[in-house]
Amino acid sequence: MDADRLRAPVARAYRVMAYVTGTMLIVLCFVGIPLQVFAHSDGLEKVVGTAHGMLYMVYLVVAFAMTRLVRMRTASLGTVIVLAAGTIPVLTFVVERWVTRRYIEPALAAAPAGVVTEAAAGR
Amino acid sequence: MPDAPAAPDASAGSGVSPQPRWRILVTPRWIGWHLFAVATVVGMMWLGDWQFRRALAGNTLSWAYTFEWPIFAVFGVFFWSKTIKDELNPPAQRTGQRDEITLPAGARSPGASHQAGPARVPGTGQPGPEDIELAEYNAYLARLQNEVKSHGKWHGLR
Numbered sequence: 413m414d415a416d417r418l419r420a421p422v423a424r425a426y427r428v429m430a431y432v433t434g435t436m437l438i439v440l441c442f443v444g445i446p447l448q449v450f451a452h453s454d455g456l457e458k459v460v461g462t463a464h465g466m467l468y469m470v471y472l473v474v475a476f477a478m479t480r481l482v483r484m485r486t487a488s489l490g491t492v493i494v495l496a497a498g499t500i501p502v503l504t505f506v507v508e509r510w511v512t513r514r515y516i517e518p519a520l521a522a523a524p525a526g527v528v529t530e531a532a533a534g535r
Numbered sequence: 536m537p538d539a540p541a542a543p544d545a546s547a548g549s550g551v552s553p554q555p556r557w558r559i560l561v562t563p564r565w566i567g568w569h570l571f572a573v574a575t576v577v578g579m580m581w582l583g584d585w586q587f588r589r590a591l592a593g594n595t596l597s598w599a600y601t602f603e604w605p606i607f608a609v610f611g612v613f614f615w616s617k618t619i620k621d622e623l624n625p626p627a628q629r630t631g632q633r634d635e636i637t638l639p640a641g642a643r644s645p646g647a648s649h650q651a652g653p654a655r656v657p658g659t660g661q662p663g664p665e666d667i668e669l670a671e672y673n674a675y676l677a678r679l680q681n682e683v684k685s686h687g688k689w690h691g692l693r
Contacts, residue, residue, distance in 0.1 A: 462599050469603065472610055487568070487618040495614070 419481045423516045426478035427508060429471045430497070434504030436464040441501045471498040478511075482519040556623055565622075572615040579608035 444457035472495060479491045490511075497507035559565060583604030590597035 458596055462596060465599060465603050469606055472607075476610075476614065486614070486621040 415481055418477075420520060422474065422477050422481050423512075423520065425474045427512065427516075429467070429474045430504050430508040433464065433467045433471045433498045434502070434508070436460055436467055437499070437501050437504065440464050468498045478516070482511075482515040484515055559622060560619060568618070569615075572611060576608045576611045576615075579604050579611060583608065 440457065440460045444460045448454040448457040475494050475498070479486070479494055484491050484494070493503075494507055494511055497504045560569075583601055586597045586600040586604060590601050
């Protein structure tokens with residue numbers, strides 16, 4: 413099935429986006445905003461803030477696709493937390509670890525992309 | 536919400552038959568979720584409008600957010616409709632991820648093994664008792680393995 417082939421790349425894209433978005437958010441919250449508030453220099457905040465906004469849109473799409481492919485329930489706290497994690501500093505990394513352990517790795521182990529399916533078809 | 540007024544009639548008419556699947560969407564939990572979805576989408580549109588007014592007032596950066604918020608609002612609607620769709624037609628995973636172990640050929644389900652014994656016809660290629668016992672024991676081991684597979688891990692937010 414298509415889902416089996418998409419699972420690994422989408423999961424990888426999700427993890428990359430989680431790290432990129434999470435890093436942007438940390439720079440924004442712990443460097444950009446303090447600079448804006450205390451040093452009255454909003455250059456960094458503007459650039460990183462906009463970048464995070466754009467990246468979060470990509471993160472949302474990729475993360476949602478990932479939750480479907482690893483068979484998380486849509487109407488569940490876990491899915492909502494995964495999607496929201498891209499807007500909460502540090503949580504992105506925690507959630508990425510949890511999702512990888514709890515859902516991505518079991519899902520990939522259950523259906524190793526392509527290999528098993530082809531072997532089964534050959535018999 | 537065209538379905539809302541129909542709810543009392545449906546329940547009054549069918550006293551015995553099981554409730555239709557969509558009735559789950561009008562439980563307090565789901566009504567709360569619907570209200571939350573509507574509130575967030577309206578809030579996002581309002582934020583987009585606010586950024587639009589700021590952009591018109593001369594804040595260049597606000598142009599980016601003017602388009603961003605409606606996109607988030609659209610995603611909110613999309614996510615909400617997906618949750619409803621999933622709830623009405625649960626994906627196949629629920630059955631696929633059951634703890635059922637496929638028994639090897641010739642093995643019976645553990646409960647049925649004793650009754651199945653005398654029914655065996657000799658000389659018709661039926662598996663011998665050792666085969667069945669071995670297959671059942673393997674299935675038992677597989678079941679145990681399946682049960683302990685996730686032990687020792689954090690199960691929060693399940």
